[in-house]
Amino acid sequence: MNNKVVLFSEIEKTISCLNIADITEERKISLQPLVDYIQLKVSNNESIRLNFICTHNSRRSHFAQIWAQAISYYFNLNNFFSYSAGTEATALYPKVVQTLATSGFQVRTLSEGKNPIYSIKYADNHHPIIGFSKKLEDDFNPKSNFAAIMTCDSANEACPFVSGAEIRIPITFEDPKVYDNTPLETKKYRERSLQIATELFYIFTQIKL
Numbered sequence: 001m002n003n004k005v006v007l008f009s010e011i012e013k014t015i016s017c018l019n020i021a022d023i024t025e026e027r028k029i030s031l032q033p034l035v036d037y038i039q040l041k042v043s044n045n046e047s048i049r050l051n052f053i054c055t056h057n058s059r060r061s062h063f064a065q066i067w068a069q070a071i072s073y074y075f076n077l078n079n080f081f082s083y084s085a086g087t088e089a090t091a092l093y094p095k096v097v098q099t100l101a102t103s104g105f106q107v108r109t110l111s112e113g114k115n116p117i118y119s120i121k122y123a124d125n126h127h128p129i130i131g132f133s134k135k136l137e138d139d140f141n142p143k144s145n146f147a148a149i150m151t152c153d154s155a156n157e158a159c160p161f162v163s164g165a166e167i168r169i170p171i172t173f174e175d176p177k178v179y180d181n182t183p184l185e186t187k188k189y190r191e192r193s194l195q196i197a198t199e200l201f202y203i204f205t206q207i208k209l
Helices: 009-016 025-043 060-074 094-102 153-158 185-205
Strands: 048-054 080-086 106-111 117-121 129-131 146-150 165-170
Touching (some): 009 060, 009 185, 025 048, 025 146, 025 185, 048 060, 060 094, 094 106, 094 117
Parallel strands (some): 048 080, 048 146, 146 165
Antiparallel strands (some): 106 117, 117 129
8 A cells, every 4th residue: 555645544444444354255256357347447557437336326335436435545546436326316325424424434515405415525635525316327427438336136137237337247235224213223334334345445455556
């Protein structure tokens, strides 16, 4: 890691505690196509664009987008851009925002309403991520030369083809939504966030710069 790359200290602390030994060999097989895609882009000195796609673009796809961007910065990976989208637009679920804040992200609400817009920052010297729920065709998302990462089974089944994607990779996660408004909600959202961060961290450790 380049020592000049500085994330917010709490995010650095969270990343330093991630344990890739928890990832099973079977799961690593699911992650390998994304490792290969990123490595090819790095080897060819091309920009890397990942679009994490879930049905509602409200939970898992945002966790993945935000952790991917922060961890790519941690590894000093240049020309990396992460996005998220849904097969439909709803709203970024507030517990996702709260969970990211507990890991050290600086979150500011830019607009309220049915689909709030958030600024999510991970380092002093880098642009914040603009977080809100959006469909695939939203202008915030790339139109070509990107990998479509399917983060939920329903989106994976509903989107057999993603327009403009160079490759479509299913890397699905269990939905923490089932714990909404229960005593386990905070714990389970934290677990899912850290699982996604751990797997993305593993992916980036495999990349030869």
